[in-house]
Structure formats: structure tokens, C-alpha cells
Amino acid sequence: MSDKTQAIFTGDRCLSCTSCMANCPVMAAIKDYRGPKLVGPAHGRMHFSQEDIEATLEFCSNCKSCDRACPSGVAVSTLNMLQRAEYYKTHPHTQAEDMIAHGERAGKMVRMMPFGATFANIGMEFGKTLGIFSKLGLAGERDMPAYASTPFKDLYSRIKQTAGGKKIVMFTGCFINDNEPQVGEAFVKVMNANGYEVLIDKGFNCCGSPLVVTGYLDEAKQHADNNADRILEWKKKGIPVVTPCTSCSLMLKEEYHELFAEHKFHEAAENVYDAFEFLEILQERGEFNDNVKPISQKLLYHVPCHLKCQAIGLPAANILEEFGANVQTADAGCCGISGNYGFRKDKYDISMKIGAKLFERVKRKDFDKVISDCGTCRMQIHHGSGIKPCHPIEILAAAYQ
Ligand code: SF4
Ligand code: SF4
Numbered sequence: 001m002s003d004k005t006q007a008i009f010t011g012d013r014c015l016s017c018t019s020c021m022a023n024c025p026v027m028a029a030i031k032d033y034r035g036p037k038l039v040g041p042a043h044g045r046m047h048f049s050q051e052d053i054e055a056t057l058e059f060c061s062n063c064k065s066c067d068r069a070c071p072s073g074v075a076v077s078t079l080n081m082l083q084r085a086e087y088y089k090t091h092p093h094t095q096a097e098d099m100i101a102h103g104e105r106a107g108k109m110v111r112m113m114p115f116g117a118t119f120a121n122i123g124m125e126f127g128k129t130l131g132i133f134s135k136l137g138l139a140g141e142r143d144m145p146a147y148a149s150t151p152f153k154d155l156y157s158r159i160k161q162t163a164g165g166k167k168i169v170m171f172t173g174c175f176i177n178d179n180e181p182q183v184g185e186a187f188v189k190v191m192n193a194n195g196y197e198v199l200i201d202k203g204f205n206c207c208g209s210p211l212v213v214t215g216y217l218d219e220a221k222q223h224a225d226n227n228a229d230r231i232l233e234w235k236k237k238g239i240p241v242v243t244p245c246t247s248c249s250l251m252l253k254e255e256y257h258e259l260f261a262e263h264k265f266h267e268a269a270e271n272v273y274d275a276f277e278f279l280e281i282l283q284e285r286g287e288f289n290d291n292v293k294p295i296s297q298k299l300l301y302h303v304p305c306h307l308k309c310q311a312i313g314l315p316a317a318n319i320l321e322e323f324g325a326n327v328q329t330a331d332a333g334c335c336g337i338s339g340n341y342g343f344r345k346d347k348y349d350i351s352m353k354i355g356a357k358l359f360e361r362v363k364r365k366d367f368d369k370v371i372s373d374c375g376t377c378r379m380q381i382h383h384g385s386g387i388k389p390c391h392p393i394e395i396l397a398a399a400y401q
Contacts, residue, residue, distance in 0.1 A: 007078035007258045014041035014074050020066035025334040026059050029353040033059040036066035040076035043083070053087045059350070060084075061338035062213045064250075064309045078258045081212050088215035096137030100340035101214035104206035107178040110147055117147035139348035142383060145179045145375075152181035156200055159188055164195045168278070169234050171227075171252065173245035174206050175375035183375075186397035187244045187275060193400040194282055194289045199239070203230055207251040210340050212259065224256045228268040235271040242278045244393050246307040246373045247339060249274040253310065274307070275393055276315035276373070283319070292399045295325040299395065300367040302330045302358060302381060304374035305338070316373060316392035323399060328367065332358035335372075337380035352384060359384035371395060 020036040021027055027035045034056045043054045057080060066076040099106070110116040124144040127133045134140030152172050168191060176183045188198045204227055208220035231241050231252065243249045252272045257265035273281070282288040301317055317327040335355045336342055342351030362370055362385040370389035372378050378389045 007075035007082060008261075010073060010075045011041035011079055013072040014070075015072055016042075017071060019069045019071060020074075020076050023065045023069035025063060025065060025336070025354045026061055026350060029336075029350050030059065032056060036060070036076045036080070039083075040066070040079040041074050053083065057083055057087065059347075061334075061336075061341040061347070061351075063305045063334050063338045065305055065334060068309045075258050078255065082217070082259065084213075084215045085217035088217075093215065094137050096344065097214050099136070099138070100343050101210045101216050103178070103210055103340075104174050107147070107151070107174060110178075111151060117149050121146045134345060137345050139343050139345050139351075141348060142343060144343075145175065145379060147178055148181045150181065152177045152184035153200060153202060155181050155185065156188070156198075159185065161188065161197050162192045164197075166196045167199055167239050168196045169199045169201050169239055169241045171204055171207070171241050171243035171245075171248055171272070172200060173243060173248040173375070176245060180375060180378075180391075183244055183391045183393060186391065186394040189397040189400060190275075190279070190393055191242070193291075194279070194287070201230055201234070207245075207248040209247050209251045209255070212251075212255065213339055213341065217259070221260055224260055224265065227252065228256060228264050231268040231271050232264065235268070240271055240273055240278065242273045242275055244275040244373065244391060245375060246274060246304045246310070247376070249277075250306045250310055274310065274312065274315075274373070276319060277310075277312045279319055279396075280312075280315035288319075289400075290323070291401070292323045292396070293401065295320055295323045295395060295399050297368040297395070298326045298366070299328070299392075300330055300362065300370045301327050301392070302332070302335060302362075302370065302372040302377055302389065304372060304377045305334050307373055316371070320371075320392060320395060323396075325395070327371075330358055330361050330370075332361045335377045335380040335384075337376045339376055342376075342380060351380070355380055355384045362387050369395070 018037055024036050026033050039054050039057050060080040062077050062081060064077045070076060110120045131140055172184055191198050205223040208223035211220040234241055253269045321327050335358050336351040341347050362381055370381060370387055371392045372389050373391060382388045
């Protein structure tokens with residue numbers, strides 16, 4: 001029997017209220033985009049075929065603001081992604097699309113070479129300076145994310161964990177593994193402080209989010225199958241899977257079953273938690289270690305779109321405030337980068353226009369630090385404002401003695 005939560009069936013619930021259109025940041029930024037209602041439920045239901053593909057579908061960034069705004073539970077953004085995959089069945093991907101969709105592959109290649117991270121970072125600097133990225137179809141204005149000298153999965157084996165008998169598995173995500181391993185170290189410190197040993201599973205693939213938004217749906221399905229099977233193995237052992245990356249948690253918890261409509265994805269989702277969601281559950285159970293130094297910082301919090309649509313509230317803000325932090329939400333909408341969207345040359349200006357309100361807010365500098373749970377949001381804020389944010393787990397980790 002079909003699973004009626006699959007996105008393709010939710011289009012029937014559309015009431016044409018246009019709430020999704022009013023909340024779409026791309027629609028607000030450019031006139032060319034016809035918007036989520038016409039592109040998603042309407043066009044998707046009426047046609048849904050490659051011959052009649054909606055030309056402005058390419059503008060959707062998969063930020064999912066439309067999904068949150070919809071009163072009828074239409075999975076608008078996923079309808080868009082399913083249609084995008086149809087388009088690419090008969091249209092070749094560009095070289096730039098291949099690159100931005102396959103960050104995991106690039107990371108593995110870099111790590112196979114001695115001093116691979118150093119050479120790759122120098123190469124990316126030259127690529128930017130000489131305009132090569134721009135010629136390839138990437139946003140030449142941006143710095144590509146620099147590779148850390150040691151990926152988190154290698155650093156992990158050197159961490160002396162101090163936890164008791166409880167265990168979780170960390171889904172690292174590509175960005176934390178390859179580019180920001182310090183976030184992974186902070187995650188381990190916090191989980192250890194709360195009595196959990198952190199395991200990693202080197203058999204996990206990239207969650208597949210960059211593949212889905214770039215139309216590589218078959219590859220994304222292979223990643224989903226592998227990841228869900230592994231999550232279910234951990235579930236059998238009673239060990240939850242926790243991730244400090246909001247786009248990964250959204251993918252594992254919600255997008256797999258919306259896209260692929262298999263019951264196993266629902267079952268796997270029950271064993272996946274975003275990092276602060278998990279910590280808040282520990283608090284509710286009275287199991288949270290509150291032996292934390294007071295956090296006397298004013299924090300500006302950019303809440304990622306992919307956290308908002310998980311409907312779990314703002315657990316990071318709640319926890320940090322409890323220990324003295326003054327957390328203000330930036331309340332400036334989508335940052336505009338939306339995963340790899342803002343790395344496309346032809347989407348760069350849209351991405352920066354969407355993020356402009358947030359950049360202005362950050363530039364007021366009336367805080368000690370900017371925090372955000374999403375790696376690409378952090379990159380976009382840094383690029384647009386010059387101020388480098390950190391992950392909220394780094395603030396909490398520093399507060400544990
Ligand atoms: S996912 Fe974002 S960009 Fe795409 S239609 Fe929805 S609100 Fe607009
Ligand atoms: S918000 Fe939902 S119900 Fe309203 S037009 Fe958009 S998809 Fe249809």
C-alpha cells in the first residue's frame with residue numbers, strides 16, 4: 001500500500017491559499033519565479049512530466065519555508081524536488097552541478113592524497129583568484145569551504161572519551177567531518193559530560209541533501225537506503241543516532257520518507273535526533289548534566305530554516321538561556337544560501353539578496369557571538385557580514401569544566 005505521507009500525494013490537499021507564496025524568500029527576491037503554489041502542488045498535480053516541466057522550477061532553493069507556511073500539510077518543496085529529478089532524467093547535469101552535489105566524493109579524494117587538504121585549499125584559492133570557478137558555473141565571489149587539515153572521523157580516534165556506559169552514534173555530516181571538525185569535538189565533549197560515549201559509524205554516507213536539490217534522486221535513494229539500514233541496525237541495539245547538522249537531521253528524519261515513501265524510513269526516523277533536541281529530552285528526563293559554568297554572553301541566534309521546519313522549537317536557545325546566556329533570535333528570515341544553492345553562479349545574487357536583512361542585523365554587532373546550527377548558514381553569514389558564527393554546541397562545550 002502506498003504511504004500517503006509521500007510528498008506526491010500531499011498536493012491534493014492544496015487550498016490555493018497562497019500562504020506558501022507569501023513566505024517564499026526566492027519569490028520575494030526575484031520576479032521570475034512563479035512560486036511554490038504554481039510550481040509545486042498545482043503544476044505537479046496537473047502535469048508532472050518532463051515534457052511540460054515548469055521552467056522556473058530551477059529557482060526553488062529547497063529552503064522549505066513554504067512547507068512550514070502551508071496550513072494543509074502540502075510537502076511543497078519536496079514536490080519541487082521530485083519534479084526537478086524528472087527534469088534531469090532527460091537533461092544533462094553541468095560540471096558545476098556535479099561538483100556541488102558531490103562534496104562527499106571530493107572530500108574522499110582530497111583525503112587520499114598526502115597533504116591533500118593543504119593542496120586542495122591552495123587550489124581553491126587560485127581557482128577563485130583566477131576566475132576558474134566562475135567559468136565553471138560556480139559563484140566566483142565566494143570562498144569554497146576550506147578543508148580542515150584532519151577530518152573529524154580521524155580526529156575522533158584521538159579523543160579520550162570520559163563517558164559512562166550510555167552510547168549514541170554521531171551522524172557527522174560532510175561539512176563537520178571535512179570542514180569544521182571542531183564542532184564534532186564540541187559535540188563529543190557535551191555528550192560525554194552528559195554520560196554518553198559517542199560512537200561513529202564510518203559506513204554512513206552523506207545524508208543526500210546536496211544530491212536531492214541538484215536532481216540526483218537515484219543516488220540520493222542509494223544513500224537513503226544505506227543510511228536508513230544502518231540507523232535501523234543501531235535502533236535494534238537501542239543506540240540513538242544524533243547529529244549536530246540540522247540539514248542532515250531533517251533529511252534523515254523527514255525527507256527520506258517524503259521522497260521515497262517506504263515504511264523503513266519512518267522507522268529509522270524514530271531513532272534520529274538533532275543534537276539539542278536530544279539534550280532537551282535529557283533535560284525533560286532529569287538526566288541533563290547542569291554542572292555548567294554560567295554563560296554570560298549575548299548571543300545572536302540565526303535559526304536555520306531546516307531546523308524551523310522540524311517543529312522541535314528552539315532547544316539550543318532554551319538550553320543556553322537556562323545557563324545564563326542572553327539569546328536573541330536574529331529574526332531576519334532565510335540566510336539565502338540554502339545548502340549548495342548560493343554556490344551556483346546564476347543563483348549567487350538571489351542568495352545574497354535573500355540574506356541581506358540578516359547581514360544587516362549581524363553588522364549591528366550588538367552581541368558577543370553569532371550562533372547557528374547549520375554549517376552553510378554559518379558560511380553565508382560570514383560571507384555576507386564578515387563576522388564568523390559558531391555552532392551553539394561550541395558555546396555549551398566551552399561552559400562544561
Ligand atoms: S522551498 Fe523555499 S524557495 Fe522553494 S518554493 Fe519553498 S519557500 Fe520557495
Ligand atoms: S500554502 Fe499549502 S494550501 Fe496554501 S497554496 Fe500553498 S500549498 Fe496550497
